[in-house]
Each structure stands twice: as structure tokens, then as C-alpha cells.
Amino acid sequence: MIYEIPPPDSPIRQGDIFVGLPRIDLSLREVLLVDQEGERVVRWEDLATQSEPLNIIVPVRPVAAIVATQDCDAYRSRDITLCEIREFRDVEGKSQETKSAKSWKNILTQHARINQKWFYLPPNEELGFSDKMAVDFLVTLRVPRADLEDLRSLRRARLNATADEHFRERIGEFFRRYPYDEWYALNEQEMAEYSKEYPDAQRFSWQQAPDGDS
Amino acid sequence: MTNSQATTSLYVELPETDVSASGLWSESYRKRPETSWKMNLLRPIAGVLLALYSTPATAIPDVWFIGNQRRDTATVAWIIDNVVGRRITRAEALRLARQIMEQAERERSQLVEWEASRGIQWEQVE
Numbered sequence: 001m002i003y004e005i006p007p008p009d010s011p012i013r014q015g016d017i018f019v020g021l022p023r024i025d026l027s028l029r030e031v032l033l034v035d036q037e038g039e040r041v042v043r044w045e046d047l048a049t050q051s052e053p054l055n056i057i058v059p060v061r062p063v064a065a066i067v068a069t070q071d072c073d074a075y076r077s078r079d080i081t082l083c084e085i086r087e088f089r090d091v092e093g094k095s096q097e098t099k100s101a102k103s104w105k106n107i108l109t110q111h112a113r114i115n116q117k118w119f120y121l122p123p124n125e126e127l128g129f130s131d132k133m134a135v136d137f138l139v140t141l142r143v144p145r146a147d148l149e150d151l152r153s154l155r156r157a158r159l160n161a162t163a164d165e166h167f168r169e170r171i172g173e174f175f176r177r178y179p180y181d182e183w184y185a186l187n188e189q190e191m192a193e194y195s196k197e198y199p200d201a202q203r204f205s206w207q208q209a210p211d212g213d214s
Numbered sequence: 215m216t217n218s219q220a221t222t223s224l225y226v227e228l229p230e231t232d233v234s235a236s237g238l239w240s241e242s243y244r245k246r247p248e249t250s251w252k253m254n255l256l257r258p259i260a261g262v263l264l265a266l267y268s269t270p271a272t273a274i275p276d277v278w279f280i281g282n283q284r285r286d287t288a289t290v291a292w293i294i295d296n297v298v299g300r301r302i303t304r305a306e307a308l309r310l311a312r313q314i315m316e317q318a319e320r321e322r323s324q325l326v327e328w329e330a331s332r333g334i335q336w337e338q339v340e
Contacts (some may be wrong), residue, residue, distance in 0.1 A: 025318040030298060032307045032314075039307040041297045055305050059315035090323065093330025137323070197334065 001122050002163035010151055012074045012145070014166050015159035016067040016123075019128060021148075022060045023141050032057040049171055064128075066121075066159075067133050080148055083171075084139040088132035091118045115177060119170050127156045135167075137174040152214055161183075183207075194195075 006016065028044035034055040047054060065082035067074060074080055089096050095107050108120050119135040159167050183194050183201050191207050297306070 027314045027317070030314060032308065032311055034307075038301055039304060040301045041299065041307075043298060057311050059311040060316060091326065093326040093328075096330070135241040181217065 001124060003124055003127065004160045006100065006155065006158045010152075010158075011071075012067060012080065012148060012152070012155075013071050013158060014067050014069060014074060015164045016155050017064065017085070017157045017159075018067075018148075018154045019064045019129065019156050020062045020154045021082060021141055021143060023063045023065070023066045023139070024058050024060050025026045026058060037201075063141075064133075064169075065141050066108065066119075067141050068137075069138065070168070077145060079142050080145045082136045082143070083122060083137050084141065085133050085135055086136040088118075088120065091134035091136045092116075106131075115173050116170070117174065119167055124157070135171075137171060195210040 003017070006013075017074075031042050031044050031047060033040055033042050033047070034057060036155060039057065064085040065211055066085055067080060068083050069077065069080045075101065089098075092107065098104055098107060098127065110116065117137050119137070121129060121133040121135065123129045123131055123133070139191070158164075181201070183191060183198075184207075186194055195201060195203075297310070302310070
């Protein structure tokens with residue numbers, strides 16, 4: 001479909017899909033420190049001023065991931081960044097009950113129009129994608145480039161040219177996101193409707209209801 | 215500011231150390247000698263962690279079996295608050311490491327559900 005199989009010796013490129021890379025989860029509240037006396041749990045703030053490297057135990061899970069690093073950096077940089085791939089329903093909660101093709105169409109095409117936190121990957125049995133999948137831009141992995149090049153056997157596919165164009169646009173858009181208050185120009189009635197959906201939205205001074213009104 | 219001062223101080227005291235980033239981290243590209251106790255300590259840890267977190271030995275690791283696992287973690291008690299600051303056994307450390315990972319996955323899942331309840335409901339868009 002939107003995938004192609006790169007030659008085994010092909011350089012690593014943005015959009016390459018690997019299966020089985022390590023995702024590490026750290027906690028800064030509970031660091032499992034290992035030293036000569038054994039193991040103990042400490043808070044990161046107690047270690048933050050240490051100047052020497054420390055040894056800690058971290059949990060790691062093999063996951064599927066897609067290369068986020070752009071091609072030039074992927075060719076020569078020391079590290080490569082990837083984003084985790086998970087089942088679509090686990091990344092986009094609005095799709096958890098979705099069944100009809102019409103509803104899927106609405107969800108899956110929106111990412112080309114609005115700035116989402118995910119990128120859709122269709123099922124593909126050869127890749128092991130038995131269901132709809134999504135790149136979760138919020139969850140990143142970092143691995144040494146040379147090590148990843150040695151493990152190109154874990155590379156299952158690469159996005160084709162069309163998909164890659166969409167991917168690089170979406171990932172670029174995601175990482176240039178900034179917070180803004182989209183309700184700033186709404187009038188009183190529009191703001192009232194908006195507040196029903198987003199009750200935590202703070203009105204601007206020009207949107208405050210006059211004294212005596214609620 | 216504190217980091218800069220600390221880095222400067224460390225540079226002065228240890229000018230031969232290869233420093234990267236903002237701390238005294240010796241993660242250079244060159245292999246550097248490791249003390250034997252560190253290696254001996256890490257080897258069994260790595261082995262146990264590998265055994266714990268490796269997927270079944272299939273041709274293609276079924277990385278999405280975690281979805282089912284994650285749903286089962288709701289009953290895991292979060293006990294770490296009781297152990298901060300004290301020595302623990304290796305077994306406890308490994309169990310806590312797993313809890314840290316499961317907690318992270320659970321929190322991601324909860325955020326997805328919370329966000330799904332807000333904004334445009336695409337199911338209703340014609």
C-alpha cells in the first residue's frame with residue numbers, strides 16, 4: 001500500500017519503519033540507583049547535582065518505531081530519533097468505537113488538514129500491522145546511528161514517496177506547534193457555547209460578561 | 215546558571231575529562247576503560263532485564279501484545295512511595311522498574327481517553 005521494502009544495505013532514512021527497538025521509560029520521582037552497595041530508590045533531584053555518571057535500572061520494551069530524523073542527519077549524526085508506532089485506537093481515543101468506513105474516512109483524512117499528534121499507518125500483514133496503526137509523535141526513542149545501521153534487519157519497510165511527503169509535513173508541523181488561545185475572538189454567545197465544550201477556557205478581559213450577568 | 219557554574223568548576227578541577235552536554239558526562243565516541251565492578255554489576259542486571267522484557271521468540275516480535283498487557287495493569291498497586299530513600303533488593307528493583315513502565319503506559323492511555331472526550335467528535339462529522 002503506502003509501504004515499500006528498502007534494500008537491506010540502504011541507508012537509514014526518515015520514514016523507515018523498524019520493529020523491535022527499545023523504548024525506555026524513566027521516572028524522575030523514583031530512580032532505581034545501582035551502586036557498590038546494591039540498589040536503592042532515590043529521587044532524581046537528589047542526583048541532579050552529581051557530576052559523575054550513575055548506573056540506574058530502567059525498564060525497556062521493544063516497540064515498533066519510525067525514523068523521525070531527517071535524511072542528512074540520519075546519515076551522519078551520532079544519534080537517530082524515532083517515534084513510537086502503536087495501534088491507532090490507542091493513540092487516537094476518538095476512534096475507539098469507530099467501525100464504519102465513513103467514520104474512519106472522517107478520522108483518517110483529518111490529519112492532512114489539521115495538526116494532529118499522530119500519523120496514520122494502514123494495516124499491512126507483512127509488517128505485522130494487523131490493525132490500523134499510528135505514529136505517536138509524543139513518544140520518542142533515541143538510538144545510536146551506527147548501532148541502528150547494524151540492526152537494519154529490524155527495518156521492515158519504508159514509507160513510499162507519497163506517504164513520506166505527508167509524513168515529513170506532519171512531523172514538521174507537529175514540532176512547530178505552539179500554544180494559543182483559539183477562543184480569543186469569540187463574542188459572548190460564541191464563548192458561552194465554547195465554554196460548554198471547554199469549561200477550563202479562561203475568558204479574556206473583553207469577553208467578560210458585564211457586571212450582574214452570569 | 216547553577217549548571218554553568220558547576221560545569222566551569224568541573225572543567226577547572228578535571229581538565230582532562232571529556233565533557234559533553236552540561237554535566238560531567240563522559241559519553242564520548244571513544245571506548246573508555248570501565249572498572250570491573252561496574253561491568254560485573256551491570257551484566258546480571260542486563261541479563262535479567264532482557265529476560266523480563268523480551269518478547270516471545272517469534273520471527274517478528276509481537277510488539278502489540280502490550281495493549282492487552284496494559285489493560286491488565288490497572289490492578290497493580292503503586293507502592294514506590296514507600297521505598298524512596300531505602301535500600302531494596304534486586305528483585306524489588308526489577309519489580310519497581312516494571313511498575314514505572316506500566317505506570318507510564320497507563321498515563322499515556324489515560325491522556326488519550328481524556329483528550330478523546332474533548333474537541334471535535336469526528337464520528338459525528340458528516
